Amino acid sequence: MFMTDTMSPPTTGGNLNVRPPHPPTSNVVDGDRVADLVSQLLVELGENPDREGLAGTPGRVANWWRSFLSPDPATAPICFGENSVAGQLVVVGGMSVWSLCEHHMLPMNLDVVAGYTPLGEVVGLSKFGRIAQRHAGRLQVQERFTRHVADEIVAVVGSPDVAVVVRGTHLCMSMRGVRMEAARTTTLEASGRFETDQLLSQQFLTLATTAWRNS
Numbered sequence: 001m002f003m004t005d006t007m008s009p010p011t012t013g014g015n016l017n018v019r020p021p022h023p024p025t026s027n028v029v030d031g032d033r034v035a036d037l038v039s040q041l042l043v044e045l046g047e048n049p050d051r052e053g054l055a056g057t058p059g060r061v062a063n064w065w066r067s068f069l070s071p072d073p074a075t076a077p078i079c080f081g082e083n084s085v086a087g088q089l090v091v092v093g094g095m096s097v098w099s100l101c102e103h104h105m106l107p108m109n110l111d112v113v114a115g116y117t118p119l120g121e122v123v124g125l126s127k128f129g130r131i132a133q134r135h136a137g138r139l140q141v142q143e144r145f146t147r148h149v150a151d152e153i154v155a156v157v158g159s160p161d162v163a164v165v166v167r168g169t170h171l172c173m174s175m176r177g178v179r180m181e182a183a184r185t186t187t188l189e190a191s192g193r194f195e196t197d198q199l200l201s202q203q204f205l206t207l208a209t210t211a212w213r214n215s
Contacts, residue, residue: 029069034062068100071137077156078124085122089200091115091207092128102139104172110136110145111168113208114153117161117193117200127156142168142187150189160192163201165208184212 038058042049049058093113101108112132116123135148150164165188174181194201 029066031062031066034065035059068137071134072130077127079121082122083120085118086120087117089115089117089203091204092125093208095129095132097132097136099136099140101170101172102141106171108168108170110166113165115163115204116157119159123157142166142185146187146189161194163190163194163204167212
C-alpha cells in the first residue's frame, strides 16, 4: 500500500493474490444506550438536551449510528459470460462513499475507481459500488479501506488482475488541525498484471484520475 499527496502520482502496492478478503465487521448498535450517551455529551458541553432544537437529537444521532454501522449485507455477485472481452480493461468510477476516520471520528469522503481485466465473464457493475459502501460503513482509515475493497474485488472476479485507486477528502484535515480545505489523499492498491504491465497500469491511472484532475 502506498499513499500519495495531490502532487505525486500514486504507485502500486503489494500482491493481493495472497491475502484473503476482509469482510466488514457486523455491528449491533444499542440505540437507547447511544442516545443516552449523546445526551450526556450534550450536558458535558454545556447544553440542555431537552431544550427546543435539541429535543430528539440524541435519538436521531443514535439512529444514524445504527444505519451507518449496518450496511447492506454482502450478496452473491452477478456475473455474465462474455468470452469476447477476455483481457479487456474495465474501469468503474464515480463511486463516492462516506466513511468515518477512526482517529478523530470525523467524516471522510472517498472517491473510488476500480479496474480489472475479465477472464471469460464480466461482473455486474453495481457490485463494485456495494463493495465500496460496505467497507465504508465502519470506522476506517483510507489506506485499509483501499486494500480491503481491492481484496474483495479480487475474490469476486477470481483473478489478481485488479487495481483500486481512492481519493479522499478528510474533515479531520480540513476542519481541524492544519485546516486545509483543498487537501486530498490518494491511495492505490494494485496486483497481478497491474503490477507487471506498465502500459496497462498507466491506462488505468489515466482513466481513473482524468476526472479528478479536471475537478
